[in-house]
Amino acid sequence: MPNPKLEIINVSMKYHTLSGETEAVHDFSLIVDEGEFISIVGPSGCGKSTILSMISGLLKPSSGKIFLDGMPITGTTSKIGYVFQKDVLFEWRTIEQNVMLGLEIQHQTTPEQKTLVYDMLEKYGLLSFKNYYPRQLSGGMRQRVALIRTLATNPDLLLLDEPFSALDYQTRLAVSDEISTILKQEQKTAVLVTHDISDVIYSS
Numbered sequence: 327m328p329n330p331k332l333e334i335i336n337v338s339m340k341y342h343t344l345s346g347e348t349e350a351v352h353d354f355s356l357i358v359d360e361g362e363f364i365s366i367v368g369p370s371g372c373g374k375s376t377i378l379s380m381i382s383g384l385l386k387p388s389s390g391k392i393f394l395d396g397m398p399i400t401g402t403t404s405k406i407g408y409v410f411q412k413d414v415l416f417e418w419r420t421i422e423q424n425v426m427l428g429l430e431i432q433h434q435t436t437p438e439q440k441t442l443v444y445d446m447l448e449k450y451g452l453l454s455f456k457n458y459y460p461r462q463l464s465g466g467m468r469q470r471v472a473l474i475r476t477l478a479t480n481p482d483l484l485l486l487d488e489p490f491s492a493l494d495y496q497t498r499l500a501v502s503d504e505i506s507t508i509l510k511q512e513q514k515t516a517v518l519v520t521h522d523i524s525d526v527i528y529s530s
């Protein structure tokens with residue numbers, strides 16, 4: 327049997343602050359297989375972002391283990407892509423410069439990689455906007471740019487933290503549909519967290 331893509335085993339996380347201890351995650355386990363799209367739904371403050379931070383290696387669990395492709399996660403890795411609540415596009419860079427950023431940081435800006443990114447921009451209706459700046463795009467388009475920028479580096483696992491929360495209801499429905507279509511077409515393994523069950527009806 328091949329290893330699952332992601333394996334979280336009995337993970338807990340306690341934050342220590344001056345006012346005391348908060349147990350943000352208690353004994354959480356999850357297995358995600360290659361190509362699966364898993365959503366975790368829960369109210370604000372229940373520990374969803376903490377779970378993603380631990381998977382991405384930004385936070386070390388207080389106890390328990392996390393494995394990616396059977397290997398323990400010991401720190402941040404380019405194998406994991408993270409799409410945040412806000413799209414964090416750089417306003418002074420064009421759409422093209424924004425989507426190439428991840429590749430630039432990882433020194434992977436080869437002609438082949440650039441062609442793949444242009445293909446995604448075309449496929450997802452953004453190529454004609456490549457010389458625009460983020461402020462000239464709608465919220466849904468910006469979120470698609472953020473997703474393509476993350477996909478450009480070809481992560482094995484994609485983490486999505488309420489990627490639709492900044493969008494109005496109508497746009498949310500369209501964008502959640504679009505994003506799940508993109509992830510299925512690109513055959514990505516993904517974990518999405520949200521407090522809104524309607525976000526996950528299309529995607530998972």
Ligand SMILES: Nc1ncnc2c1ncn2[C@@H]1O[C@H](COP(=O)(O)OP(=O)(O)OP(=O)(O)O)[C@@H](O)[C@H]1O
Pocket residue numbers: 341342343348349350368369370371372373374375376377521
């Ligand atoms: N850096 C921190 N220091 C101390 N406590 C924290 C820290 N980060 C989160 N917490 C606490 O841990 C709990 C879980 O927070 P977390 O952000 O993981 O929840 P969430 O489900 O993602 O919430 P939201 O949907 O509002 O983003 C909360 O009680 C929060 O106050």
